[in-house]
Amino acid sequence: xxxxxxxNGSRHVAPAAVALRGTANIPEQNATAKQIGALxxxxxxxxxxxxxxxxxHFYKVVSGTIRTYKxxxxxxxxxxxxQLAGDIFGLETGAEHRFSAEAVExxxxxxxxxxxxxxxxxxxxxxxxxxxxxxxxxxxxxHDHMLLLxxxxxxxxxxxxxxDMAARIAKGDRFELPMQRSDxxxxxxxxxxxxxxxxxxxxxxxxxxxxxxxxxVVLRNKPALQRLNA
Amino acid sequence: xxxxxxxNGSRHVAPAAVALRGTANIPEQNATAKQIGALxxxxxxxxxxxxxxxxxHFYKVVSGTIRTYKxxxxxxxxxxxxQLAGDIFGLETGAEHRFSAEAVExxxxxxxxxxxxxxxxxxxxxxxxxxxxxxxxxxxxxHDHMLLLxxxxxxxxxxxxxxDMAARIAKGDRFELPMQRSDxxxxxxxxxxxxxxxxxxxxxxxxxxxxxxxxxVVLRNKPALQRLNA
DNA sequence: CGTATTGTTGATTGCAATCAATGAGAGTGG
DNA sequence: CCACTCTCATTGATTGCAATCAACAATACG
Numbered sequence: 001x002x003x004x005x006x007x008n009g010s011r012h013v014a015p016a017a018v019a020l021r022g023t024a025n026i027p028e029q030n031a032t033a034k035q036i037g038a039l040x041x042x043x044x045x046x047x048x049x050x051x052x053x054x055x056x057h058f059y060k061v062v063s064g065t066i067r068t069y070k071x072x073x074x075x076x077x078x079x080x081x082x083q084l085a086g087d088i089f090g091l092e093t094g095a096e097h098r099f100s101a102e103a104v105e106x107x108x109x110x111x112x113x114x115x116x117x118x119x120x121x122x123x124x125x126x127x128x129x130x131x132x133x134x135x136x137x138x139x140x141x142x143h144d145h146m147l148l149l150x151x152x153x154x155x156x157x158x159x160x161x162x163x164d165m166a167a168r169i170a171k172g173d174r175f176e177l178p179m180q181r182s183d184x185x186x187x188x189x190x191x192x193x194x195x196x197x198x199x200x201x202x203x204x205x206x207x208x209x210x211x212x213x214x215x216x217v218v219l220r221n222k223p224a225l226q227r228l229n230a
Numbered sequence: 231x232x233x234x235x236x237x238n239g240s241r242h243v244a245p246a247a248v249a250l251r252g253t254a255n256i257p258e259q260n261a262t263a264k265q266i267g268a269l270x271x272x273x274x275x276x277x278x279x280x281x282x283x284x285x286x287h288f289y290k291v292v293s294g295t296i297r298t299y300k301x302x303x304x305x306x307x308x309x310x311x312x313q314l315a316g317d318i319f320g321l322e323t324g325a326e327h328r329f330s331a332e333a334v335e336x337x338x339x340x341x342x343x344x345x346x347x348x349x350x351x352x353x354x355x356x357x358x359x360x361x362x363x364x365x366x367x368x369x370x371x372x373h374d375h376m377l378l379l380x381x382x383x384x385x386x387x388x389x390x391x392x393x394d395m396a397a398r399i400a401k402g403d404r405f406e407l408p409m410q411r412s413d414x415x416x417x418x419x420x421x422x423x424x425x426x427x428x429x430x431x432x433x434x435x436x437x438x439x440x441x442x443x444x445x446x447v448v449l450r451n452k453p454a455l456q457r458l459n460a
Numbered sequence: 461c462g463t464a465t466t467g468t469t470g471a472t473t474g475c476a477a478t479c480a481a482t483g484a485g486a487g488t489g490g
Numbered sequence: 491c492c493a494c495t496c497t498c499a500t501t502g503a504t505t506g507c508a509a510t511c512a513a514c515a516a517t518a519c520g
Contacts, residue, residue, distance in 0.1 A: 070377045073460050078377040093366045099373055117362045118355035125348035128358075132347045135365040136323045142372035143329055147300045147308040149379035150419030154476065181499060189380030194476055196500055213485085214499065230303050384508065411467060424508055426468055443517080444467065 037110035042103035049090065050100045057111050058090035059083075064107025065178040069186065070099045079187040081141060082179065084168055088134035104179045149189045157188040158198045159228035162208065166219055173219040267340035272296075272333035279320065280330045287341050288320035289313075294337025295408040299416065300329045309417040311371060312409065314398055318364035334409045379419045387418040388428045389458035392438065396449055403449040 039062065042048060048059065048066060059066075066083040068090075080099065083089050091114070092098060121128030148160055161184065169175045177184075181192040188195070202208045207225055209218040219225060269292065272278060278289065278296060289296070296313040298320075310329065313319050321344070322328060351358030378390055391414065399405045407414075411422040418425070432438045437455055439448040449455060 070373060072377070072381060076381040078380040080373050080376045091366060093363055093370065098370055116359075118351065118359050121348065121351040121358055122355065125352065128351055129346075129348050132362060132365070133323055135362070135369060136321060139365060139369050139372060140323065140328055142369060142376065143300060143310050146310045146372065146375055146379055147302070149376055150308040150416075151302060151306040180497095186380075191477060192499075193478085193501085197476095200500075410465095421509060422467075423469085423510085427508090430468075 037112040040109055040111050042107045042109070044103055044105050046103045048101040048103065048109065049097050051097055053097045055090065055092040055095060055097045056114055058088065058092075058114060059101070060088045060110040060112065061085050062108040062110060064109075065104040066101050066107055066109065067104050067179065067183055067187075068099050068101045077186045078189070079183060080145070081138070082183075082187065087138075088131065089138065091131070091135065104183060154188075154190055154194050154198050155201070156228050157190065158195065158202065159207075159225045161188055162202075162217060162219065163222070163225055163229055166217075170219070173222065175217055177215045177217060267342040270339055270341050272337045272339070274333055274335050276333045278331040278333065278339065279327050281327055283327045285320065285322040285325060285327045286344055288318065288322075288344060289331070289342065290318045290340040291315050292338040292340060294339075295334040296331050296337055296339065297334050297409065297413055297417075298329050298331045307416045308419070309413060310375070311368070312413075312417065317368075318361065319368065321361070321365065334413060384418075384420055384424050384428050385431070386458050387420065388425065388432065389437075389455045391418055392432075392447060392449065393452070393455055393459055396447075400449070403452065405447055407445045407447060 037060070040048075042064070049055075051070065061083050063085055066087075066089070067079045068081050068083060069077050069079040071077050081087075081089070082104065083101075090097065090101060117128070117131075120131075148157055152160065165177065166173065166175055169178075179187075181195050184190075185192045185195045190198075199208070199210055202225075203210050205224075207219075207221045209220055210216070211218075267290070270278075272294070279285075281300065291313050293315055296317075296319070297309045298311050298313060299307050299309040301307050311317075311319070312334065313331075320327065320331065347358070347361075350361075378387055382390065395407065396403065396405055399408075409417075411425050414420075415422045415425045420428075429438070429440055432455075433440050435454075437449075437451045439450055440446070441448075
């Protein structure tokens with residue numbers, strides 16, 4: 001997860017070979033280091049690709065956070081996922097990306113050139129498994145998230161979101177939210193006002209604690225949150 | 231797409247070898263007939279599998295319609311997709327199904343035994359491609375649907391749904407909805423009353439026509455619907 | 461033909477959105 | 491260093507869309 005040679009073309013893609021190991025969420029992964037990607041670093045807010053861009057590459061997060069989202073023509077935004085370290089995303093059936101991707105905070109990703117899947121799976125079956133697994137994980141997350149968007153109340157949405165983030169990044173019951181309120185709102189199908197109010201409410205009820213910086217979260221009553229979750 | 235030997239075990243799974251060709255939505259598919267599945271027929275309302283069942287098989291719809299859905303503990307339901315002829319679903323990373331599947335109408339599916347993906351891709355690269363493609367298509371649909379659930383109004387949801395169904399099953403601008411209002415509602419994150427009212431409204435405005443049987447739809451003003459769509 | 465299921469329509473409510481103002485930090489330049 | 495600005499977050503007042511509650515109509519089914 002190193003060897004980043006900077007100043008390397010307009011898109012900051014270094015040709016250096018990079019290992020694609022260390023994947024979270026993929027138990028089957030036993031791949032030896034494979035030379036299939038280059039590193040790219042993004043600063044907070046930087047765009048990785050936009051809807052409609054040629055989908056010649058896909059990506060794996062090394063560190064940081066990427067938001068993937070779609071827009072309606074009037075600007076309404078739906079963030080379908082926050083991609084954290086280990087997550088793979090950006091693989092498409094068609095020639096173009098069907099969603100956009102931006103760095104939520106300073107982030108490093110591995111850039112992988114797209115190639116026929118059969119060929120890849122043949123040359124490198126472990127990586128094939130990893131990819132398939134990653135697609136399925138993304139799909140399972142999407143299913144869970146559709147349930148949230150379609151059928152949960154604001155309070156339930158926030159509770160689910162906090163538990164999910166905690167499961168992915170918390171040390172103990174504490175973690176730092178990498179994204180701002182507008183990102184959370186556009187992920188959960190709410191407004192920033194409702195996100196803020198609901199967090200305040202959960203804090204008042206003693207389920208969570210929000211530090212002054214308002215990004216640091218402590219889960220104070222996980223069972224109560226889980227009751228809101230399901 | 232025949233050779234269904236009935237009365238064949240508790241789950242109605244016939245051991246007959248069956249071709250998995252004829253896939254909609256999968257342009258790359260050039261597979262010769264492969265013997266990798268058995269047929270199973272379901273009557274309207276019959277369960278294919280439930281959340282928590284062992285995920286030993288996955289499925290491809292031959293004819294009819296399957297709803298895949300998740301439930302909250304109080305019974306709220308989110309139908310994440312209607313699986314129509316050609317669609318592949320039910321493939322999971324874990325040992326158990328994370329959602330349920332039922333027949334919306336009388337339906338026939340191909341049942342495929344799950345096996346390590348690398349092995350499958352090696353023995354049968356075309357089918358590997360097809361599977362990967364299908365996962366990605368499902369994921370793309372899920373992304374579109376999250377945008378709908380999180381950010382669209384009731385009218386926009388219905389317009390999008392009708393255009394989507396039309397693209398998948400319409401002859402000309404006419405088609406028969408295979409599912410009832412409660413299915414549509416639970417797919418779009420609405421109530422049946424809102425679905426009914428919105429359809430009536432669209433009909434009053436001349437965008438669609440709903441026959442007496444209330445399942446037959448005619449799109450009367452596709453451009454207007456498309457304006458509501460995006 | 462009677463009963464159950466599914467769909468429509470109307471009245472009212474309520475949750476979250478919208479509109480609006482203020483507060484709290486972070487970064488900048490005088 | 492401090493005032494200024496900009497962005498992000500919180501809180502309050504009000505509105506509005508879709509949910510809920512309720513009754514009835516239409517269709518399918520045994």
